[in-house]
Amino acid sequence: MISFLLIALLSFSSTVQGRDDLQDVAINTDKLWRTGSGAHDGSYTAISTSMIAWGIGLAIGIGILCAVLRPSTNTSGSSSAHCH
Amino acid sequence: MLLEGSYNDPEQINVPFLTETTKSESFHCFFIPPKGWDLADQSKLSPRVKICFIGKSSNNLLPSVNLATEEVDVSLKTYIDIVKSDCERDPNCVWRDLGKYNTPLGEGRLTEREMKTKWGVSRQVQLIVIKDHRAYILTAGALKEEFSRHYQVFEAVLRSLTMTENLTASVSLEKKQLLQKMMGNLQTAFAAAIKTGVSIEQAFESKNFQKEFWKPFQQKIINDFTEMGAYWQILLLRDVQHQLFKRST
Numbered sequence: 001m002i003s004f005l006l007i008a009l010l011s012f013s014s015t016v017q018g019r020d021d022l023q024d025v026a027i028n029t030d031k032l033w034r035t036g037s038g039a040h041d042g043s044y045t046a047i048s049t050s051m052i053a054w055g056i057g058l059a060i061g062i063g064i065l066c067a068v069l070r071p072s073t074n075t076s077g078s079s080s081a082h083c084h
Numbered sequence: 085m086l087l088e089g090s091y092n093d094p095e096q097i098n099v100p101f102l103t104e105t106t107k108s109e110s111f112h113c114f115f116i117p118p119k120g121w122d123l124a125d126q127s128k129l130s131p132r133v134k135i136c137f138i139g140k141s142s143n144n145l146l147p148s149v150n151l152a153t154e155e156v157d158v159s160l161k162t163y164i165d166i167v168k169s170d171c172e173r174d175p176n177c178v179w180r181d182l183g184k185y186n187t188p189l190g191e192g193r194l195t196e197r198e199m200k201t202k203w204g205v206s207r208q209v210q211l212i213v214i215k216d217h218r219a220y221i222l223t224a225g226a227l228k229e230e231f232s233r234h235y236q237v238f239e240a241v242l243r244s245l246t247m248t249e250n251l252t253a254s255v256s257l258e259k260k261q262l263l264q265k266m267m268g269n270l271q272t273a274f275a276a277a278i279k280t281g282v283s284i285e286q287a288f289e290s291k292n293f294q295k296e297f298w299k300p301f302q303q304k305i306i307n308d309f310t311e312m313g314a315y316w317q318i319l320l321l322r323d324v325q326h327q328l329f330k331r332s333t
Contacts, residue, residue, distance in 0.1 A: 036163065038132050039154075040167075043197060049146070
């Protein structure tokens with residue numbers, strides 16, 4: 001009975017130990033897999049910021065165009081009102 | 085706004101400091117960006133990218149410099165090998181090792197990568213240094229055909245990469261004394277603002293403290309310490325704010 005319990009205890013603890021080891025391996029693999037992301041992000045940023053900057057330029061351009069068009073639309077609207 | 089615009093406007097660089105005051109950095113790693121380049125909005129960048137400056141160009145791909153950091157458990161050689169293999173897996177990327185590069189943080193490695201984009205080929209030089217389990221990656225990039233035009237500017241940026249425990253130590257003796265006096269005055273004013281019974285945050289954000297003390301201090305840093313560059317100015321202002329908060333708790 002005692003020997004059976006000892007075997008059961010040993011096998012249980014080795015399973016737990018095995019799980020922990022596997023988890024450590026998984027964490028280390030994940031860390032290693034992610035290593036280099038700083039260099040990747042730096043490189044990606046060098047390209048993506050251009051898109052952001054041009055997006056801003058485009059938005060400003062559209063904004064200016066809207067601002068120019070709006071008063072002219074209003075003017076034509078008010079002049080037609082005067083005609084009536 | 086996606087871009088924070090020119091960094092000589094204190095209103096535009098005020099916001100990030102308030103969100104990062106709880107962070108205490110024992111070492112500051114910074115570089116001096118090219119004059120007149122715009123500061124990219126931090127909220128639109130990867131959290132690993134600490135700062136990014138964008139230059140001007142008539143082409144679609146704008147020149148830029150940025151500093152990224154990453155916690156690592158590997159040596160510089162291993163890190164470089166990982167970066168190389170990452171790039172080699174990408175058919176749009178061509179990677180080259182440009183050799184050793186000495187920096188105040190220690191020996192670094194200068195690398196180059198060319199990336200195909202829809203606007204043309206982007207050429208980037210990356211200076212990679214590892215110090216205290218942290219990789220510092222300074223990237224300077226531009227359109228390949230424009231790269232030689234920016235080369236001197238990029239070289240100056242790479243050479244300016246430095247690390248210091250005390251940001252005020254990087255300025256001249258005369259300016260250091262001026263800076264310490266200004267910081268002392270600010271500390272006294274902040275201590276007086278706290279005595280009114282409000283919280284530290286409320287005291288800092290109060291109209292009177294902002295108008296009479298913080299904004300003039302910020303403006304003085306921006307106007308009188310231009311030689312240190314915008315990144316140093318931002319780090320200093322962030323650090324001073326952190327010190328104000330820390331000493332008041």
